[in-house]
Amino acid sequence: MSIRRHPLLLPILMALTFAAALGSITLGAVPLSPARMVAVLTGGGDEVARAILLDLRLPRMLLGLIVGGMLGLAGAALQGYLRNPLAEPSVLGASNAAALGAVCALYFGLAQLHPIVLPILAIITSLIAIAALFLLAGPSESPLTLILAGIAVATLTGAGISLSLNLSPNPFAAMEIMNWLMGSLENRSYAHVWIAFPCVLIGAALLIADGSSLDALTLGEEGAQALGVDLGKARLRMMLGVAIGVGGAVAVSGAIGFVGLIVPHLVRPLTDRSPSAVLLPSLLGGAALLTFADIGVRLIPTSSELKLGVLTALLGVPVFLVHLMRERRLW
Amino acid sequence: MVTLRAQDLSVRLGRHAAVTSVSTMLEPGQLAGIIGPNGAGKSTLIRALLGLVRPERGVVSIDGIPIASLGRKDVARRAAYLPQGQTLHWPLLVERLVALGRMPHLGPLSRLSPQDEALVDAALARADVIHLKGRIATELSGGERARVLLARALAVGAPALIADEPLAALDPGHQIDVMDLLRAESRAGSLVVTVLHDLSMAARYCDRLLLMDSGRLVADGPPMQVLTEQNLARVYGIAVRIEADGDWPVIVPLGRV
Numbered sequence: 001m002s003i004r005r006h007p008l009l010l011p012i013l014m015a016l017t018f019a020a021a022l023g024s025i026t027l028g029a030v031p032l033s034p035a036r037m038v039a040v041l042t043g044g045g046d047e048v049a050r051a052i053l054l055d056l057r058l059p060r061m062l063l064g065l066i067v068g069g070m071l072g073l074a075g076a077a078l079q080g081y082l083r084n085p086l087a088e089p090s091v092l093g094a095s096n097a098a099a100l101g102a103v104c105a106l107y108f109g110l111a112q113l114h115p116i117v118l119p120i121l122a123i124i125t126s127l128i129a130i131a132a133l134f135l136l137a138g139p140s141e142s143p144l145t146l147i148l149a150g151i152a153v154a155t156l157t158g159a160g161i162s163l164s165l166n167l168s169p170n171p172f173a174a175m176e177i178m179n180w181l182m183g184s185l186e187n188r189s190y191a192h193v194w195i196a197f198p199c200v201l202i203g204a205a206l207l208i209a210d211g212s213s214l215d216a217l218t219l220g221e222e223g224a225q226a227l228g229v230d231l232g233k234a235r236l237r238m239m240l241g242v243a244i245g246v247g248g249a250v251a252v253s254g255a256i257g258f259v260g261l262i263v264p265h266l267v268r269p270l271t272d273r274s275p276s277a278v279l280l281p282s283l284l285g286g287a288a289l290l291t292f293a294d295i296g297v298r299l300i301p302t303s304s305e306l307k308l309g310v311l312t313a314l315l316g317v318p319v320f321l322v323h324l325m326r327e328r329r330l331w
Numbered sequence: 332m333v334t335l336r337a338q339d340l341s342v343r344l345g346r347h348a349a350v351t352s353v354s355t356m357l358e359p360g361q362l363a364g365i366i367g368p369n370g371a372g373k374s375t376l377i378r379a380l381l382g383l384v385r386p387e388r389g390v391v392s393i394d395g396i397p398i399a400s401l402g403r404k405d406v407a408r409r410a411a412y413l414p415q416g417q418t419l420h421w422p423l424l425v426e427r428l429v430a431l432g433r434m435p436h437l438g439p440l441s442r443l444s445p446q447d448e449a450l451v452d453a454a455l456a457r458a459d460v461i462h463l464k465g466r467i468a469t470e471l472s473g474g475e476r477a478r479v480l481l482a483r484a485l486a487v488g489a490p491a492l493i494a495d496e497p498l499a500a501l502d503p504g505h506q507i508d509v510m511d512l513l514r515a516e517s518r519a520g521s522l523v524v525t526v527l528h529d530l531s532m533a534a535r536y537c538d539r540l541l542l543m544d545s546g547r548l549v550a551d552g553p554p555m556q557v558l559t560e561q562n563l564a565r566v567y568g569i570a571v572r573i574e575a576d577g578d579w580p581v582i583v584p585l586g587r588v
Contacts, residue, residue: 209439222383274423
């Protein structure tokens, strides 16, 4: 087993991301002939093909890449910061909290005031959730404490969303809220891209800047401090990076779970295992994974389109099983 | 060259007074051993010397500058820390782990320069673990791991090295290697402070011993002056026989007083 970074890791991930983007543009419910698509991409083409490609599929592809990249990166960064391979925005309740903020914005009609209200509220609730999580888990390095704190936060925010579902005035509102619980990229426009993109850019920059602090945390909190890491600042960057990035992403896609769990788990064995080395590959891998999953939900023939969160949750289960089997020394 | 000074230092951990009114001056070129029974406040004292715990009272200064007014990175470049029983959270390569020692000298996103890599190799060689370079740190034996972590601390290249029980988990041969190394560091001009439990080792290698009891510094001076039957009976509650073997005393514990 090699422990240095696989030389082909980044090229392969880039190729996968590119393939996912291409697939997302070319595959969908309405089949388009390659000739029609090429015509659109070269600036011509018929009106129907233009509308499908540029107004429906392109923003959806962009969102898949942006949201997926952010979720993958946030998972990798949280795992490094908390020194726990099971940490992930949805497992720890950050995604659910952001979704709760979005649901509140919709439920109380705040979202109609200004398009920025919904993402802002999502970022704030996700920040509160992460602060609560760090507070509940304390300085303890035990995975159990952290997971328990995460369950508490995730359950509470999930209950909030379920409550709004429960009290929703009509079935349409209930359907809308359900989108936030399970996540979807259906019917998204460029407006959504412009909400998510700046948030993800800021969030990703904050998390990537923390890379070397995450490496130092391999030696524990005091070990990292003795290497010159200002833990307070590192924690603040981590909290803001996850809240702004994941909050902004969830504000357009709803809570899509497990991307941040699956991707670092898959790419870590191909790196030198240091937390900083997992960040960029997880960003690329997350973008590719979510975009592929989004192609999947479009192509799987079901009466109504599958929600993305359903598919990613199904993919997340094997990761937990692998950890369980290692823990029980069955593998 | 670096001087560490504690003035009337008191540290409280929760409700427990871990260190009480300790004043001492540690100078370059010295190998200073901190000894005392379990729970005497040895580890807390060195953590306070590194600015890792906030003192309740008193001041720690490095080269005359109060540690609280220095940035974490400034402290890290001046004093390397080898914690006790360090846990490793990710299965890093030994090479990568030791390279973490260069962190205080690097910017947030910069990579190791060839000079940094040479210093990492030099640290691996000094701790006699260069052959483990390509191994995974979490899969090493306890002794190998302790020496790799020592190499990590040496890689910082700081003028002060503060080690908490570096001899735990080492066999007698490697204990001697590590003490030889710490002494060589101090002879080369570094300040080396180490917590020790083996009194004979402390007597043999250290230039100076600080004896702690219940958070207080009860004796501070050359080993022969600190390691007296009276002091050891009072602090450890043991009767000892002190035998002079050439230049060094050998301390044989006989039983409880």
